[in-house]
Amino acid sequence: xxxxxxxxxxxxxxxxxxxxxxxxxxxxxxxxxxxxxxxxxxxxxxxxxxxxxxxxxxxxxxxxxxxxxxxxxxxxxxxxxxxxxxxxxxxxxxxxxxxxxxxxxxxxxxxxxxxxxxxxxxxxxxxxxxxxxxxxxxxxxxxxxxxxxxxxxxxxxxxxxxxxxxxxxxxxxxxxxxxxxxxxxxxxxxxxxxxxxxxxxxxxxxxxxxxxxxxxxxxxxxxxxxxxxxxxxxxxxxxxxxxxxxxx
Amino acid sequence: xxxxxxxxxxxxxxxxxxxxxxxxxxxxxxxxxxxxxxxxxxxxxxxxxxxxxxxxxxxxxxxxxxxxxxxxxxxxxxxxxxxxxxxxxxxxxxxxxxxxxxxxxxxxxxxxxxxxxxxxxxxxxxxxxxxxxxxxxxxxxxxxxxxxxxxxxxxxxxxxxxxxxxxxxxxxxxxxxxxxxxxxxxxxxxxxxxxxxxxxxxxxxxxxxxxxxxxxxxxxxxxxxxxxxxxxxxxxxxxxxxxxxxxx
Numbered sequence: 337x338x339x340x341x342x343x344x345x346x347x348x349x350x351x352x353x354x355x356x357x358x359x360x361x362x363x364x365x366x367x368x369x370x371x372x373x374x375x376x377x378x379x380x381x382x383x384x385x386x387x388x389x390x391x392x393x394x395x396x397x398x399x400x401x402x403x404x405x406x407x408x409x410x411x412x413x414x415x416x417x418x419x420x421x422x423x424x425x426x427x428x429x430x431x432x433x434x435x436x437x438x439x440x441x442x443x444x445x446x447x448x449x450x451x452x453x454x455x456x457x458x459x460x461x462x463x464x465x466x467x468x469x470x471x472x473x474x475x476x477x478x479x480x481x482x483x484x485x486x487x488x489x490x491x492x493x494x495x496x497x498x499x500x501x502x503x504x505x506x507x508x509x510x511x512x513x514x515x516x517x518x519x520x521x522x523x524x525x526x527x528x529x530x531x532x533x534x535x536x537x538x539x540x541x542x543x544x545x546x547x548x549x550x551x552x553x554x555x556x557x558x559x560x561x562x563x564x565x566x567x568x569x570x571x572x573x574x575x576x577x578x579x580x581x582x583x584x
Numbered sequence: 585x586x587x588x589x590x591x592x593x594x595x596x597x598x599x600x601x602x603x604x605x606x607x608x609x610x611x612x613x614x615x616x617x618x619x620x621x622x623x624x625x626x627x628x629x630x631x632x633x634x635x636x637x638x639x640x641x642x643x644x645x646x647x648x649x650x651x652x653x654x655x656x657x658x659x660x661x662x663x664x665x666x667x668x669x670x671x672x673x674x675x676x677x678x679x680x681x682x683x684x685x686x687x688x689x690x691x692x693x694x695x696x697x698x699x700x701x702x703x704x705x706x707x708x709x710x711x712x713x714x715x716x717x718x719x720x721x722x723x724x725x726x727x728x729x730x731x732x733x734x735x736x737x738x739x740x741x742x743x744x745x746x747x748x749x750x751x752x753x754x755x756x757x758x759x760x761x762x763x764x765x766x767x768x769x770x771x772x773x774x775x776x777x778x779x780x781x782x783x784x785x786x787x788x789x790x791x792x793x794x795x796x797x798x799x800x801x802x803x804x805x806x807x808x809x810x811x812x813x814x815x816x817x818x819x820x821x822x823x824x825x826x827x828x829x830x831x832x
Contacts, residue, residue, distance in 0.1 A: 337585075425830040428828055428830060430830060450769065494824070494830065495688040495824050495829060496823065497760060497821070498759070498760045498778045498779055498780030500779070500783050512745060512746045513746075529738065530747065531738070531746055531748070532745065532747065533746075533791070535744070535746070536748050536791050539748070539783065540585075540784065540787060540788030540791055543788055544806075550769050556791070558792075573745070574745050575745070576742070576743050580676055581742065582676060583673070
């Protein structure tokens with residue numbers, strides 16, 4: 337795993353793929369087709385202009401009520417509700433929603449760390465799989481290689497404390513590495529073993545970066561077997577359909 | 585990340601720490617105090633004799649009923665119930681329980697892949713934090729270094745498809761790397777950012793091993809800042825208290 341430094345502040349409209357390609361030029365080994373590039377949601381949101389100023393948010397009644405109950409900033413709650421198709425829980429100072437994009441997470445993934453201005457927050461990309469495909473394509477145009485692309489964000493989990501990075505978008509990496517039907521070394525079938533590889537890649541990359549210094553990208557090398565030339569179905573394929581979900 | 589090969593079949597009573605130390609002797613760089621050793625639940629369970637023969641399980645009425653509903657092996661359900669303090673869900677062919685050790689997972693973590701005999705399954709270690717501390721101590725006795733130790737198992741997640749490896753035991757690695765109160769590079773406080781480092785280490789290690797070949801251990805290097813000389817509270821500190829849990 338190699339942290340990618342030197343991307344600098346990302347502005348709306350920036351072509352992340354070409355910034356990434358430039359930043360990788362200084363590395364010992366150039367960006368290759370077997371690499372997996374994990375980037376933070378934050379720079380994707382910034383590049384896509386998914387930044388909001390809390391000062392310009394008009395708070396409605398529902399948001400005001402929920403914010404009072406949860407002791408949260410009502411403007412943040414207003415934004416979170418606008419980004420969501422439903423509220424799963426609003427309790428214990430936590431607002432857990434299902435976003436329009438289908439992600440279940442706290443505050444619709446909205447937060448203000450590593451954003452320049454004090455009242456600014458980022459929203460999740462509208463379609464992070466499409467973002468991943470676009471960034472991959474920009475890298476391909478810039479350097480004629482197409483590493484896999486994963487967009488990562490920190491999510492909490494039910495039952496377990498703390499956050500881990502998971503994939504909210506990907507391109508060129510199968511979302512579920514399916515071991516079902518394969519056999520272990522004793523000839524026993526491996527059952528129900530579909531590995532959420534992009535989530536594991538996101539978690540791994542988080543170990544290699546430093547949230548304070550704000551390093552927004554990490555290369556994972558050695559996973560070439562998992563990189564596909566086509567972009568594939570993206571991280572959306574990791575969303576468990578509601579009908580099969582036991583905890584919604 | 586370095587897969588550790590050459591551990592061979594683990595038998596009840598084996599000292600895993602000394603097997604690991606031996607297996608690491610062949611590496612370019614010797615086992616060091618900054619390493620994080622991630623090992624699979626499976627070898628820990630085998631070493632601790634937490635292996636059961638389905639043929640000797642006596643199925644009771646509750647297990648028979650649940651098994652019929654879920655289309656599962658009633659003997660497996662019987663074992664899972666015996667290992668659990670409560671059933672959270674028994675639906676959609678899934679049995680989600682809270683184990684006596686406090687983990688919420690499918691089938692109480694019982695499974696039969698990578699076990700020699702066709703009717704044998706492994707149970708989770710009774711106290712995987714204690715297991716991690718013991719293995720760490722065995723390594724210390726064998727080589728006079730005390731790398732951090734993580735015991736990993738594959739868990740499914742609500743809302744997201746596929747499995748990722750998480751930590752069920754650890755020693756010498758803070759379970760929650762707490763960034764709260766620290767500030768980002770713009771001077772904004774990082775809120776609610778406690779990273780479940782052992783879970784991310786478990787997920788990362790899973791990318792480096794191959795379930796079919798059964799490589800049961802991976803070294804993660806470069807995380808020396810996170811390794812502590814004392815064993816710490818273990819992975820149990822990652823269990824969200826029921827009173828704070830919104831999805832139980």
